[in-house]
Amino acid sequence: MSITNWPAGERPREKLLERGAAALSDAELLAIFLRTGVTGTNVVDLARSLLSEYGGLRPLLEADRHRFCGTRGLGAAKYAQLQAVLEMARRHLAERLRRGDALTDPEATRAYLRQRLADRAYEVFAVVFLDNRHRVIACEELFRGTIDGAAVYPREVVKAALSHNAAAVILAHNHPSGIPEPSRADRELTRRLREALALVDIRVLDHLVIGDGASTSFAERGLL
Incomplete structure (x- = not known):
């Protein structure tokens, strides 16, 4: 019918x-x-x-x-239409993130990072740079790797944070396995980044591990 x-x-x-x-x-x-x-x-x-x-x-x-x-x-017309819809969704989330406070609206941060990182077949390490009122300055993907991991260099993270004149950062990376459980290597990396950024008076507010439809916050777990 x-x-x-x-x-x-x-x-x-x-x-x-x-x-x-x-x-x-x-x-x-x-x-x-x-x-x-x-x-x-x-x-x-x-x-x-x-x-x-x-x-x-x-x-x-x-x-x-x-x-x-x-x-x-x-077909091709539907594919183009779909990509436009998905990109509009990403931009909507990015704009919502830029308008708000990353701490008073943590779900906006998570939603944006899930949209940006969750579907990657390889690991991506991103940083959200914040001003002294915790408003978003920028979000950058600084490192890319393989399905098993990405090499992250604290010096490059510090350099990027200083270039944005950031007062604080939120770290994020995805797990292509889909399981957002922080590994021992994730914890060690977070410690090294906190120490490196502290030397230039930049705070690490959180580190989010993005999985398949879920994420884990270091701050909520008491791991910072």
């Missing part, structure tokens, strides 16, 4: 307008993004099929261009 023949309350777009986006299933949200189905398949059934084929919404959103464009019902 065509979606136009469905009761208004069951159509994804109308349902969203009436109840909000959070009320929709993954398939319904994807159906709104796709807009149309394919011959013999309405858009909601197409969305369900795609979620089944990819194993969920996240793997579909993270699919590389070749696979995405080669999937029936998708």
Whole structure:
């Protein structure tokens, strides 16, 4: 049956307008993004099929261009549209982070760093530079590595912090394994960075380990 023949309350777009986006299933949200189905398949059934084929919404959103464009019902135009949507989400989170206080709104910091780092297949070490009121000056990815780790040099972190005239920093890195449990090496690195930055009167406010849909805060664990 065509979606136009469905009761208004069951159509994804109308349902969203009436109840909000959070009320929709993954398939319904994807159906709104796709807009149309394919011959013999309405858009909601197409969305369900795609979620089944990819194993969920996240793997579909993270699919590389070749696979995405080669999937029936998708293609280059949809890929471009999706990348634009994802980039807008990243920029929205970055702007929210810049407007706020990194300590009074820690979830904004976590959300931004999860969006930026969680899906990398290799380890990335990033630093959020803050002024003396804990407002965000910048966020930079300073080191990249392999699936097993990234070499981090305290001298380069100090140099970057001084170049931004930062008063404090929040450290962050991802675990490609998806498990955000700090390792012994993570703890030792944090100690070395705290000591190096303390020499130039820059505080380390936190170190976040980003995993698959979760993160661990050194500050909350009492590890700083």
